[in-house]
Amino acid sequence: MSKMNTTQKVQTCLEFIDQRLETTSEQTIRIAEMIINDIKELTEGYQTALKTGCLQAHSERVRHTQMNWVNQLHDIILEQTNRDLNGQVIQALQKFATSLNAQQIKYADFELPSSVAREHNDEHEYLNQDEIEQLMGQQNLFDLSVRH
Numbered sequence: 001m002s003k004m005n006t007t008q009k010v011q012t013c014l015e016f017i018d019q020r021l022e023t024t025s026e027q028t029i030r031i032a033e034m035i036i037n038d039i040k041e042l043t044e045g046y047q048t049a050l051k052t053g054c055l056q057a058h059s060e061r062v063r064h065t066q067m068n069w070v071n072q073l074h075d076i077i078l079e080q081t082n083r084d085l086n087g088q089v090i091q092a093l094q095k096f097a098t099s100l101n102a103q104q105i106k107y108a109d110f111e112l113p114s115s116v117a118r119e120h121n122d123e124h125e126y127l128n129q130d131e132i133e134q135l136m137g138q139q140n141l142f143d144l145s146v147r148h
Contacts, residue, residue, distance in 0.1 A: 013089050
């Protein structure tokens with residue numbers, strides 16, 4: 001199997017999620033249709049059972065159908081509960097997005113604000129407020145002496 005590039009991996013993950021959602025939706029519709037068909041048959045069968053006097057047999061058929069659907073629906077619920085449909089795929093995409101952001105940040109350098117940089121020894125030396133005022137005061141003295 002050939003190695004996929006990043007774009008192909010992302011596309012494959014998205015297609016996987018799309019396919020799973022579509023399949024799950026189709027399964028849900030198919031199950032609902034089968035339940036509806038069974039209910040229609042049981043309803044029609046009730047009228048026949050009344051006419052032929054076979055209510056006992058019809059009642060058994062209703063009970064059997066109900067239990068069948070209860071068990072099947074219970075299995076579906078358990079399967080969905082025990083399995084995160086797309087969890088691993090979504091985690092992989094989140095990891096990719098985080099990695100992508102980390103790569104982009106490498107090329108987005110910026111200078112630290114002076115108040116932050118002042119706290120780090122390896123940064124340029126910045127003057128604190130007292131030093132700035134002292135320099136400004138010296139500048140004013142220099143201006144005064146030049147005028148005289």
